[in-house]
Amino acid sequence: MHEWPLVIFTLLVQGSVGLTVFTTWALISASSTLNVKAKYSVGLPAMFVAFIVGALGLMASTAHLGYPLNAFHALTHFGSSWLSREIVFASLYLAVLGLATWIALLKKQVFTMLLLLASLLGLFDIACMSAIYLHASVVTWMHFNTFVMFFGTTLSLGAVACLWVFAIQTRLPMQAVRKFMVTAVLILFGVTLLRLLVQPLYMTYLATVSLSDVVTFPHQPLDAFKDQRVLRLAAWVTLVVGACLLALSLRSGGIRKALLVLGGGLVVVAEVLLRFSFFSIN
Numbered sequence: 001m002h003e004w005p006l007v008i009f010t011l012l013v014q015g016s017v018g019l020t021v022f023t024t025w026a027l028i029s030a031s032s033t034l035n036v037k038a039k040y041s042v043g044l045p046a047m048f049v050a051f052i053v054g055a056l057g058l059m060a061s062t063a064h065l066g067y068p069l070n071a072f073h074a075l076t077h078f079g080s081s082w083l084s085r086e087i088v089f090a091s092l093y094l095a096v097l098g099l100a101t102w103i104a105l106l107k108k109q110v111f112t113m114l115l116l117l118a119s120l121l122g123l124f125d126i127a128c129m130s131a132i133y134l135h136a137s138v139v140t141w142m143h144f145n146t147f148v149m150f151f152g153t154t155l156s157l158g159a160v161a162c163l164w165v166f167a168i169q170t171r172l173p174m175q176a177v178r179k180f181m182v183t184a185v186l187i188l189f190g191v192t193l194l195r196l197l198v199q200p201l202y203m204t205y206l207a208t209v210s211l212s213d214v215v216t217f218p219h220q221p222l223d224a225f226k227d228q229r230v231l232r233l234a235a236w237v238t239l240v241v242g243a244c245l246l247a248l249s250l251r252s253g254g255i256r257k258a259l260l261v262l263g264g265g266l267v268v269v270a271e272v273l274l275r276f277s278f279f280s281i282n
Contacts, residue, residue, distance in 0.1 A: 003279040005060050010129065011157070011275055012057030013090060014150060017122030018158020019050040019165075020097060024115040026162065026180050033176045036109055042172065043110035046165045047101045054094050082131040089125035093118055126154050138281055139209045140221040145202040149278065152195045153271050156239075159188040160264040163246065167260055178250065185246050188267070192243055196236065221281040228277040235273035242266030 023046040027039050034042070100114035130150040133141040163184055166177050206225065245263030249256040 005062075007272070007275050007279055009057050009061040010150070011153065011271060012053050012060060013129070014126060014154040015157035015161060016050045016054030016057060016097075017093065017119070017126055018154040018156070019046055019053070019161040020093075020115065020122055020158075021119045021154070022158045022162035022184060023047065023050070023165075024112060024119045026166075027110060027112050027115065030176055030180065031112075033173065038172055039110050039112075040104065040108055042165065042169060043112075043115070044101070044104050046162065047097065047104060047110070047115070049161065049165070051094065051097050051101050054090075054097065058090060058094065082128050082135060086125060086128035086132055089121055089128055093121040093125050096121055123154075126150055138221050140206065140225050140281060141278075143202055143205050145198050145205075148195055148198045149274065152191045153275070155191045156188055156267055157271060159184045159191075160246075160267050163260060164264060167255055167257055178255070181255070182250055185243070185250060188243050188246065192239055224281050225277075228280055231273055232277050235270045235277065238266050238273065239270035242268075242270060 023043055027034070027043055030039075096114060097118040100111060100118055103114065104110045127147070130147040134144070134146045136142070163181055166172075166181055169177060206222065209222065242263045242265070245259050245266065247263075249259035249263055
C-alpha cells in the first residue's frame with residue numbers, strides 16, 4: 001500500500017468541501033434567525049478550518065502527483081482529462097474559499113454568496129475526483145459506487161465537522177443550534193443508509209467481473225478487495241455506531257459533548273478505513 005498520500009488528499013479535500021457545504025447551508029437556512037455578528041462567529045471558524053484542511057489536502061497530493069505545481073499546464077487538457085478538471089476545480093474552490101475567508105476577516109461579515117460559489121466549485125471538484133477513478137482501469141473502482149462513496153464521505157465528514165463547530169458556539173440561540181444539528185445528523189443517517197443500500201449492487205457487479213476473469217495488470221484489485229472484507233465490515237459497523245452516538249448526543253434537549261466527540265471520531269475513523277480499503281488494490 002503506497003497510496004497514503006491519495007488517502008489523505010481525498011479525505012481532507014472531501015472533508016473541506018463538506019464543511020463548506022454544511023456551513024453555507026446553515027448560514028442561508030438560518031438567515032432570518034442569526035444576525036450579522038452571529039453569522040460571523042459561526043462562519044469564520046468553519047471557513048478557516050475548511051481552507052486549512054483543503055490546503056493541507058492539496059499539499060498531500062504533491063507527494064503522489066506533483067500537484068498543484070503543474071496546475072497551469074493541466075488547463076490545456078481541461079476538455080479531455082478528468083484529472084485536469086479536478087485540478088482546476090480544486091484550485092478554484094480553494095481560491096474562492098480563501099477569498100471569502102479573507103474578506104470575512106477584513107469586513108467582519110460573512111458573504112454567503114461567495115461561500116455558495118465555493119460550495120458549488122467544491123462539489124464539482126468531488127464529481128471530477130470521482131470520475132478519475134470511475135474511468136481508471138481498476139475494476140473495483142469502475143462502478144457508480146465510487147461516486148456514492150466519495151460524495152457520502154464529503155457529506156459525512158462535513159456533517160461531523162459542522163456539528164463540532166456548532167457545539168462550541170455559546171452565543172447562538174440553542175433552539176436554532178439544535179435544529180441545525182438534528183438535521184445534520186439526519187442527513188448523515190440518510191447518506192449512510194444510501195451507501196449501505198448501494199453495496200449489494202456493487203457486490204453483484206464485482207461478482208460479474210470476477211466471472212469474466214478480468215485482470216488489471218499489475219494489480220490484483222479483486223483479490224485485494226476480498227482480503228479487505230473484515231476491514232470493510234469493521235468500517236461499516238464503526239460508521240453506523242458513530243452515527244448512532246451522534247444521534248444520542250442530541251437527546252434530552254441538550255448537547256452531550258462527550259458523545260458528540262466520540263461519535264464524530266468514530267465516523268472519521270470509519271471513513272479512513274473505507275478509504276484505505278478503496279485504495280488497497282495490490
